Amino acid sequence: MIEKLEAIGTQALKDIQATSQLDALENVRISVLGKKGALSEVLKGLGSTSAEERPKIGAVANEWKRKIEDALTDRKTQLESSALQARLSSEKIDITLPSRMPHRGSLHVITQTIRRMNQIFSRLGFDVATGPEVETDFFNFEAVNMPKDHPARDMQDTFFISPSVVLRTHTSAVQMRALQTKEWPLRVICPGAVYRSDHDATHSPMFHQVEGLWVDRNVKMSDLKGVLEFIAKELFGSQTKIRLRPSYFPFVEPGAEVDVSCFNCKGKPQSSCRVCKGSGWLEILGAGMVHPRLFELAGKKSDGSYRYDPNEVSGFAFGMGVERIAMLLHEIPDLRKMFEGDSRLLQQF
Numbered sequence: 198m199i200e201k202l203e204a205i206g207t208q209a210l211k212d213i214q215a216t217s218q219l220d221a222l223e224n225v226r227i228s229v230l231g232k233k234g235a236l237s238e239v240l241k242g243l244g245s246t247s248a249e250e251r252p253k254i255g256a257v258a259n260e261w262k263r264k265i266e267d268a269l270t271d272r273k274t275q276l277e278s279s280a281l282q283a284r285l286s287s288e289k290i291d292i293t294l295p296s297r298m299p300h301r302g303s304l305h306v307i308t309q310t311i312r313r314m315n316q317i318f319s320r321l322g323f324d325v326a327t328g329p330e331v332e333t334d335f336f337n338f339e340a341v342n343m344p345k346d347h348p349a350r351d352m353q354d355t356f357f358i359s360p361s362v363v364l365r366t367h368t369s370a371v372q373m374r375a376l377q378t379k380e381w382p383l384r385v386i387c388p389g390a391v392y393r394s395d396h397d398a399t400h401s402p403m404f405h406q407v408e409g410l411w412v413d414r415n416v417k418m419s420d421l422k423g424v425l426e427f428i429a430k431e432l433f434g435s436q437t438k439i440r441l442r443p444s445y446f447p448f449v450e451p452g453a454e455v456d457v458s459c460f461n462c463k464g465k466p467q468s469s470c471r472v473c474k475g476s477g478w479l480e481i482l483g484a485g486m487v488h489p490r491l492f493e494l495a496g497k498k499s500d501g502s503y504r505y506d507p508n509e510v511s512g513f514a515f516g517m518g519v520e521r522i523a524m525l526l527h528e529i530p531d532l533r534k535m536f537e538g539d540s541r542l543l544q545q546f
């Protein structure tokens with residue numbers, strides 16, 4: 198029996214060294230030390246051996262069992278560590294490789310246009326003022342000289358939130374907010390979204406305007422013209438001319454609509470010019486001298502005198518459509534396209 202045990206043990210140690218996988222090692226363990234393993238099978242014959250031989254055989258069996266167990270443990274540690282090494286090298290990440298380009302967003306063409314306008318106006322000393330898009334009837338209408346029954350209210354199709362709250366229909370709503378909170382001399386532009394119930398190729402229910410307001414002693418219509426001419430040249434090129442046509446807005450007197458000469462055909466009307474349709478001119482804004490009524494509505498000081506005394510100060514205001522300008526600059530044929538979120542269009546800017 199001792200020889201058998203020696204043979205099993207020697208073979209088992211060889212088998213253990215020969216394994217290269219953890220599950221193969223476990224199979225060796227079961228086949229030798231398991232309940233039905235080779236060692237147990239031999240020891241079943243222990244009963245038929247003599248009383249002096251039995252302890253010797255038992256001692257040899259235990260010795261082999263210990264040796265085999267030690268060998269199993271050592272081999273297991275070896276296999277586990279080489280498995281770990283293999284995994285570490287196969288899963289190694291080369292951090293020196295160039296990474297994939299992240300998808301970068303860009304500023305919307307309207308934001309770009311507003312920022313560009315902010316920059317141009319800031320060079321003339323204008324500050325940026327803002328007001329809420331959900332606005333009271335007072336600031337949107339009353340404060341710009343359009344009382345409840347004023348027919349000019351029909352000029353703008355209004356979204357009403359409640360009878361006294363609207364989505365502002367123009368950035369002129371910020372004029373009175375600026376007048377009521379700031380002292381003169383005043384030079385602000387108010388960029389922002391405005392809303393009108395309108396929807397076609399050149400109108401969107403939400404669009405953007407940049408309002409301008411300049412109030413000081415002695416501000417004249419010629420100052421308005423000078424500022425607008427500067428802006429037009431900055432936006433559309435140094436050859437650009439402007440023209441003012443008389444128009445009506447309740448909050449200015451006199452009022453004007455302002456055209457710029459077509460930058461495409463350089464103001465030399467050709468019936469084929471697709472930008473100005475052959476007229477040579479492009480309408481871009483409304484403007485005028487601030488109506489004295491607005492100065493009165495701006496309130497009084499504690500001594501009873503006007504904060505903006507219509508006899509002391511004068512000013513001009515203008516409001517331009519940002520989409521209109523972006524469409525002209527980039528030849529975008531349909532205003533609605535700018536708000537459909539199609540990245541193929543937006544990526545071009």
Ligand code: PHE
Binds near residue numbers: 366446
């Ligand atoms: N608020 C006018 C509009 O939306 C534009 C405008 C602003 C006209 C300031 C005159 C002065 O049509």
